Amino acid sequence: LSHTEPYRPQYHFSPAEHWMNDPAGLIYHNETYHLFFQYNPGGIEWGNMSWGHATSKDLTHWEERPVALLARGYPENVTEMFFTGSAVADVNNTSGFGVDGKIPLVAMYTSSYPVAQELPSGKQVQAGQQSQSIAYSLDEGETWTTYDAENPVIHNPPSPYGAEFQNFRDPFVSWHADTQKWVAVTVLSSLHKVAIWTSDNLKEWTLASEFGPYNGVGGVWECPNLFQLPIKGDPSIKKWVLVLGLNPGGPPGTVGSGTQYFIGDFDGTTFKADPASIYPDNKSANWMDWGPDFYAAASYNGLPEGGDVVQIGWMNNWQYGQRIPTSPWRSAMSVPRQLSLKKVNGKVTLLQQPQYSWRSVANHQTLKHSWKSVSKGSTSLDSPGKAFKIDLSFADHDSNKSLASTFAIGVRASSDFKQETLIGYNFTSKEVFVDRRNSGDVSSDKTFASLYHAPLSANADKRINLQVFVDWSSVEVLGGQGEVSLTAQIFPKGNSTEARLVSTDGVTQDVRLRINGMDSAWH
Numbered sequence: 001l002s003h004t005e006p007y008r009p010q011y012h013f014s015p016a017e018h019w020m021n022d023p024a025g026l027i028y029h030n031e032t033y034h035l036f037f038q039y040n041p042g043g044i045e046w047g048n049m050s051w052g053h054a055t056s057k058d059l060t061h062w063e064e065r066p067v068a069l070l071a072r073g074y075p076e077n078v079t080e081m082f083f084t085g086s087a088v089a090d091v092n093n094t095s096g097f098g099v100d101g102k103i104p105l106v107a108m109y110t111s112s113y114p115v116a117q118e119l120p121s122g123k124q125v126q127a128g129q130q131s132q133s134i135a136y137s138l139d140e141g142e143t144w145t146t147y148d149a150e151n152p153v154i155h156n157p158p159s160p161y162g163a164e165f166q167n168f169r170d171p172f173v174s175w176h177a178d179t180q181k182w183v184a185v186t187v188l189s190s191l192h193k194v195a196i197w198t199s200d201n202l203k204e205w206t207l208a209s210e211f212g213p214y215n216g217v218g219g220v221w222e223c224p225n226l227f228q229l230p231i232k233g234d235p236s237i238k239k240w241v242l243v244l245g246l247n248p249g250g251p252p253g254t255v256g257s258g259t260q261y262f263i264g265d266f267d268g269t270t271f272k273a274d275p276a277s278i279y280p281d282n283k284s285a286n287w288m289d290w291g292p293d294f295y296a297a298a299s300y301n302g303l304p305e306g307g308d309v310v311q312i313g314w315m316n317n318w319q320y321g322q323r324i325p326t327s328p329w330r331s332a333m334s335v336p337r338q339l340s341l342k343k344v345n346g347k348v349t350l351l352q353q354p355q356y357s358w359r360s361v362a363n364h365q366t367l368k369h370s371w372k373s374v375s376k377g378s379t380s381l382d383s384p385g386k387a388f389k390i391d392l393s394f395a396d397h398d399s400n401k402s403l404a405s406t407f408a409i410g411v412r413a414s415s416d417f418k419q420e421t422l423i424g425y426n427f428t429s430k431e432v433f434v435d436r437r438n439s440g441d442v443s444s445d446k447t448f449a450s451l452y453h454a455p456l457s458a459n460a461d462k463r464i465n466l467q468v469f470v471d472w473s474s475v476e477v478l479g480g481q482g483e484v485s486l487t488a489q490i491f492p493k494g495n496s497t498e499a500r501l502v503s504t505d506g507v508t509q510d511v512r513l514r515i516n517g518m519d520s521a522w523h
């Protein structure tokens with residue numbers, strides 16, 4: 001059997017072997033979901049950056065394909081690496097890459113040049129330069145032809161930022177229907193700026209505008225992602241969402257990589273953030289995930305217009321990602337998340353829900369139980385195993401009765417509960433938390449053994465709702481309607497199949513729990 005090594009995710013994508021980081025070029029085409037990703041074909045740490053490739057019919061069962069874009073000169077003498085980017089189906093053949101009516105898939109990515117050189121296009125690049133290039137595929141993403149005649153298609157950072165030629169990357173390209181143009185968002189990562197470009201043919205690009213710096217500017221900006229969503233309950237209003245990776249500089253309590261978002265308007269050239277989306281003095285941010293392991297999130301191109309927006313994130317962190325105790329691979333992707341916008345407590349907020357395809361691996365061994373009141377201390381549960389989904393809800397405190405200060409479910413626990421990962425709610429601070437201090441092997445980094453928290457108020461019927469996806473080496477928590485998300489890797493040692501409820505300092509009322517076992521998506 002494959003995919004049975006310790007810590008191997010059972011229903012999250014991970015490559016069979018070697019290093020993976022950012023998802024890139026997510027595209028749905030001809031009824032197939034493509035996932036390309038940053039990949040080192042020759043090692044378990046970052047290097048030789050190439051585009052790996054996997055395909056799926058349902059976003060849950062994946063088949064790994066041959067490397068799509070292999071670092072040029074690999075393995076002896078790498079002269080160009082293929083950094084993060086995106087892909088589109090050029091339905092109208094604006095690029096002219098299509099042949100005999102065949103729709104070309106076009107990838108736009110960052111060429112990272114380790115050495116100064118003259119390229120086949122005659123263009124000169126400097127050592128460490130990052131430029132934007134394109135490649136196309138006429139065989140469903142299996143093989144790619146780089147556009148050597150002109151690459152890179154965006155050679156240098158826009159003026160006056162020429163000095164930033166080593167910090168200019170991660171083009172996310174999409175079709176802007178209103179203006180009938182291609183739009184690419186890129187980052188000037190050290191300046192905390194997004195540079196927005198437009199094109200008629202994917203080959204010639206014009207600078208349209210810039211955005212930033214705003215909000216989270218602790219580290220560099222990476223991996224911009226731009227998409228449009230209606231507001232739930234007010235679908236006549238459509239907004240644009242700009243998502244950005246920040247490294248280091250995640251939410252309070254995390255160390256390393258984080259993801260923030262802005263809500264605003266985009267007219268095909270300029271992104272203007274809503275005032276409510278901007279914080280004074282860059283002191284805060286709209287965090288997309290409050291845990292340590294959700295980064296470089298990218299959305300799917302090619303989904304039916306006006307339909308779902310589905311995003312996948314890299315479930316790791318640059319702080320320790322290259323030292324996590326997995327072998328012969330490193331890193332997994334998050335569960336695909338369906339995004340929407342809704343007013344929550346008066347503010348338009350990005351909501352995340354698991355994309356429904358997880359149900360195809362949910363089995364029927366369901367634990368379902370309600371308690372009028374869960375007593376103070378520990379309440380044992382039947383062992384749910386190592387991969388499962390939890391729905392947990394309970395009453396918020398509506399009085400000053402001596403109720404619990406925190407309520408949590410402990411998972412992936414040893415039989416003596418000396419090892420466990422706690423997912424719960426702090427009624428005093430009104431925060432969801434993931435506590436991985438005693439989760440098992442925490443040796444990847446001195447900051448790994450930590451407790452992560454996210455603000456969450458009770459819903460309209462005064463309850464706290466949590467959805468949790470547990471896999472062999474991760475937990476993902478979605479709170480409320482999905483207005484908060486917390487993603488964390490865990491590496492439990494030995495047998496770690498136990499679970500329990502823990503109500504601290506008092507009782508927790510009206511508890512409803514449901515657990516679905518999750519099957520392996522690999523068999």
Ligand code: FRU
Pocket residue numbers: 021022038049083084110169170222223245296
């Ligand atoms: C983000 C990132 C990107 C870059 C890629 C290189 O994780 O640093 O900015 O394109 O990884 O692998």
